[in-house]
Amino acid sequence: MAGRTDENIPTYEVANVNTKKIHVGSFGHLWRQNLSSCELSLAEVSGVDLEDEELATELDCTADIATEIKSLCSVDALKSNEDGEEADPEIIPEDSCLVTLSIRNKIIERRKEMAVDRAFRQEVFLHEMESCGLGARPEDLSDMVDEGELVLTLEVFHPVVYQKSNGNKPNVAIQVLGTQKLTELRDAIKCVSDLQIGGEFSSNPDLAPENICKDLFKSAFFYFEGVFYNDMRYPECRDLSSTIIGWSESHDRGYGKFQSAKMEDFTFNDLNIKIGFPYLYCHQGDCEHIVTIVDIRLIHHEDCLDRRLYPLYVRKHWFCTRKCNVCNIYVAKWVTNQDSLAPDDPCFFCDVCFKMLHYDTEGNKLGDFLAYVYVDHGTFN
Amino acid sequence: MNFPGIKEDCETFLGLFQATDSVRYEEFLTIWKQMKFNTIFHGGMRNLESNRFSRDLFSVVSVFFLPPYTFQIRVGAMYLLYGLYNTQLCQPKQKIRIALKDWADIEQFHQELVTAQHLDAVYIYRQLRRMRAFYFTGMPITLNFKSQKSIIPEDGNEAFLDVKDKISDLITTETLEEIMNIQEHYQKTKCHFSADKSQPDRSLSLIREDFTDNLQSLVEEFQLWKQEKKAPRTKTDDEQEGTSQESEASERARHLAQIKSKTYNAVTQAVKSRRHRQVQMVSAPTEVETYLPLSKYQKEKLKKAERKAELDAIKKAVTPLPKKKPVNMAAIHEEDSSSSSEGEDCIRTVFTPAVAAIWWGITFLDQGCNLRGCRGCDRTRAQEV
């Protein structure tokens, strides 16, 4: 391989944590150079087993040897035991010498003792997410992902830890294609702060505006390796990074020179990044999400091959929804402060309970309180 | 890692494979069946668990498929990947991750397989690629920027490492030859300056004249000692294996004898120390059955040895279990504590399992593959006869 010392072959900067800086597109190019078209192919795998003659030519041996190798190395031989029978995959053989199995056995025993398997629902959800889109092929061939394209897996963290953290901060994993623009990821990142509705509406709750923050404040940026990529697609967009760049330059804070670029002009292939390194997504002025590129690889024929389904969520965090404090059935829509009628501050209500408690039949406000529209984190579940 | 036991099981497997002293797929298959290794996926894992288990398994085995592990271990790891890939119960099958930085090593490994005509291994490698069993990735693992604490230090298995023999590195046949040449030249020059042209002046005698001979016999002695150290296991009654060991020793001796004979030759011939390169110089292959060279007799011997080894393996695998219990409990402990200790990461009890293969008492000091059935080794043996 000529590119042995190529700087775009990822190597560790910090072992098991992050790599040195690479150019994403060049990395993809290096892989494609080293592989045959057969391996890059997105067609279904067929004819894995060569004909004897074909194999003999390939291995430069006689047909007899080729036949012998083929039958010796057959997949079926791996699946059967010494008597040529296939064991039941549900059952762990009693005489097993494998450490893994004796441990699994104990886990199964423990699971049986539990009346309710609580992990089950969560697992089903995670598995559905993980296998979402797998094997999908578009009807229209123009929507097909190209051979040798790169798939990047990004983890996007939620800005605040709402729930008790047990080491895992809530985050989502999203797959994007190397040829996709940064703005496509930006539009796919869902955050409750985009859905907020500003203002206090205790006097006339029915007049709460429909306009969510996402439509009002469209600026956002990604930060990767010294470059701020600003979303400048709309006239009302502002360069949010200019303040940061100005701050950095005015005091010579030792951060070097930052650059700014337009998010809509860059695809992931154009980026210079370190795999595993924490970067930033910032929107709504100060809602900051850590973004990490956890994996880059070539597309595989069993991946989702429908371009339109990317960015593709492969893992979501399951947020517990906040229920109404009165009925404890419906999801909270309102939150009140300094509420003379409520036991807690803040207190959460569903739409029905909120209005029933705080207003008379004519719609007149009862008691003192401040009311805000509440957007639950479970909205995206 | 979420699945304790994987590493132990894989190391036990590779230890057994190493004990066969072979790279034949047939040997692999025998161990696979004896250990019922395909049942490692059994026990009704749910989908998500099953996917994660396969991925973990591949990431453990892939490490042994790469340097610095010995050629034989790498072949064994490749067979294991093939076996596990094809017997996993996931739908679709989980893939084996290959990082770009490791690709050159894998391609070279493939070349070595082809050159040494390990046809079964070549076939398995190509099948894996034809099946498109690989993800061509940036890094061997996904990098989640987890807290440093959760990263388990990689502890390699020393018994499988391609051991670098420092003495052989330092004194190769080439350097020994060079030293002899210099000594010869030095001696001549001294004669030239002396009154008596046939032998150097006594005042010029600053080093021991037999120093090169001494060095040579020391090196020779060391090589023999090394062979003997390996011998106990193979000495038994397996003649064939005995000769393979002998050939190794006698090959060294032959090399040294060669040097002796041509020490005074002006021309220094490049010494091919790596066998696979030597093979390249040989033209048409003579024996067709190189890839399956085991006689019935040998096979029986091997089976016996294996059965004994397997028994040991089971003993080893079963006895340390009570000790490993904490691994199991640690996960629960962690969950429990996280709810009580405010955000503070609890200490993760990481068990570094005792290296299984050390029990076999097998150490390979030599760098060559020295495997039965290796075309390269057979060739050198044939040349000697």
Ligand SMILES: [Zn+2]
């Ligand atoms: Zn946000």
Ligand SMILES: [Zn+2]
């Ligand atoms: Zn309610």
